[in-house]
Amino acid sequence: MGISPVLWQFLIKWLNNSALFPREASTIAPYMDALYFFLLGMTITGVLLVAAILVTFSLRYRKSVHPVATQIEGSTLLEATWTIIPLGIFLITFVWGALLYFRIYSPPVNSMNIYIVGKQWMWKAEHPGGQHEINALHVPTGQPIQLTMISQDVFHSFSIPEFRIKREVIPGRYSTVWFEATTPGEYHLFCTQYCGTNHSAMIGTITVLSPADYKKWTEESTSGMSLAQNGERIFASMGCNACHSGNAAARGPNLAGVYGSKLQLTNGSQVLVNDAYLRDAILNPSQHVTAGYTPIMPTYQGQISEDGLIDLVEYLKNLNTNYRVQQTLDTSESDQATPPASGVVKP
């Protein structure tokens, strides 16, 4: 081949830089693509149909061929046809799209939860085992992953095009999305909601690993403390355990096993205790007083970061007994009663 190497290089670069279709890397991707091709087919058919009508009429009824127009008022039959057929197609699209939407936004019960915090202009991922990542996320294949996401400042949006998922990350409110990765590899993570100066730099890499590699990764990158352990530390250091001690006479309600239960509030309403409720109850306690208790809890707005809140929520989620709460409390009380000679802080 007599092709010049410069030209060859250029062609190679050109080919490398011309992606046309995203890889399918999650279980949802084939479903999304099926609907996409259906809609693409609808659009191409529709455009060709209109073009065919325009061209045919333009040729047959142009002035030089058809000098005198025949007046037609309209035709109810024709008009009914092009009302009902598009309506039918649009309704099929509606049902199909709705099924897909509910599939993407309803996480399976056995999914593994990872927390995502968005802030200008980075993504923080927090694994339950205490692995922290910035602008990166490692996930295994074959395991449904649920992302519980919140923003520390403005609206962001968490998008992995190759997984065909996206969800807005909202300040002051948890949002969730889930996926199950199928193919190991590296994928783009984009923030798709305009969020200020470095919006286009709020990107990251999703690394999909085989379950064995993922296990290896979690062991190598743990910070030594799980989210729940961190939460326990915060629970004690903020003094939450003083009231929420689980004692019958305690001033705050018992929190062991509260996650997932139905709670009766003083205002008469009944709520399901989930992540969002726990977060709101910490930040805005006077709005969420459990029946039988007085509204004495102060607000923690501005005192705990979103990461800290996630730790606390994760801790409360896994809190099944008050044994350790009690122990921590006893230890700190006895510490105060008899100041330690050495001044060593208890582990």
Added chain:
Amino acid sequence: MSESNDTILRLPDQSTAQVPKKNFITAEHGLLSWLLTGDHKRIAMLYLFSITFFFFIGGAFAGLIRLELLTPQPDLVASDTYNKFFTMHGVIMIFLFLVPSVPATLGNFLIPIMLGARDLAFPKINLLSWYLYVIGGTLTLTALVLGGVDTGWTFTTPLSTHYLNTHVVTTATAIFVAGFSSIFTGLNFIVTIHRMRCPGMTWFRMPLFVWAHYAASILMVLGTPVLAIAIVLVALERLVGIGVFDPTKGGDPLLFQHLFWFYSHPAVYIMILPGMGVISEVISTFSRKRVFGYTAVAFSSVAIALFGFFVWEHHMFIMGVSNYSALVFSLLTMLVAVPSAIKIFNWSFTLQKGSITFETPMLYAFGFMGLFTIGGLTGVFLGSLGMDIQLTETYFIVAHFHFVMVGGMLMAFLSGVHFWWPKMTGRMYPEAISKMAAVVTFIGFNLTFLPQFILGYLGMPRRYHAYPPEYQVLNVLSTAGATVLGIGYLLPIIYLAWSLKYGAVAGDNPWQATGLEWQIQSPPLTENFTEIPIMDHEAYDYEWLEHKTAQEVTTVG
């Protein structure tokens, strides 16, 4: 009078013809006679100059955006500057060009004449609305000169209220003021259409152009105040820190989006409906036929206006709204697509058994039909809940709304400007070069925006200053297309200016069209009609026109 086989154009004998000495342009002289005028035609001209000015500013920003996106690296300007570019592009194009484009120029000029009236119902409010527009425009330029604004045209809270130090309040005030300009225009049209129709002009004898404007006016009057409220709340939140949208004060940041899209979705119908009115007139004239299913087209405009108010949440499907409300809004979105489909097919079948010619306005109208069909059908992608998850906030949505707003509305606007240019100025534009401009625009447009659909499905987010290298080739194509498109838009302004002095004298009715506006002199007298006409026939009655012309010939002969 020579009769050609491929045009309906009939011009008076150029050796003797003259533009009438007495008309609305020559009626008074001096700058003040324009700035203090109550004449709807002169106000329309003022609007035409102002929106063209802003169109080219907005277009310049579009050019800069495409230039930056030529390479994956953020290398032309800084990120903040880029963010200001797309914000200014959006704000100027939407609030200062698209919303007033057809209604405030062509609508202002033509609606009273089409109804057989001497002016709009409130000439002074009409002038006021132009002044408000100019104040809004000046404030926008002020914000631009002082350093710009980088909220995006959507002003998303809490970004716009708490996290940016740019001229948000100035720009918000500009939009607030410009909003009142459009409320007053809408109000004026509604009252005029209800109260000032000439004898015999029943609702179903009105041209479809008027029907489309009636529907758009209702949207302007009912929708724009909500935008005004949302913007005032943003300004108050910025200035005094009321906590309506701020989550740390118990506000709801999503509330802003509800308020904003409650206006801004109907706003796209404010932009497109008047364009659809233009297309109805043009298609009918150049196929010498009454619009197929007049009533269906008229009512589909009203249906779009009505349904248009109940679909706003489809901008927020991924934002944590309740899944069930998303279901309702998706269904309603599908329903609003139907009237648009009806219109497209009715226009297509207007051609059937017609006697079609292909002058420039018709070419633009054909371009509109093709591009609007693509724009409309890609809208169905976005209305479909699951699909929206992948496509929203990407270049797919950018391509979709440019197909509707630029491919649809701008094509319709240019079609209308060429169609009524002889009526407005008394002179013809040059035909050959304008046909070329129409074709260049069409090609450039498709080259610019078709690659963006592919980019969108690949996942390239909108408002990105830099992007992964594998998206480059499609972006290069898009930028190349934008260059062609730019030429397509520059050509008309040059040859239309040229035609003001050198264009052929048009005569009263160069297109042999049936509308009342074509039965009077071009350019019209200040009072439009020497005596108020009596409408004794249906709209688009070409047999009536033929009869009338034949009689005139007999009288003269």
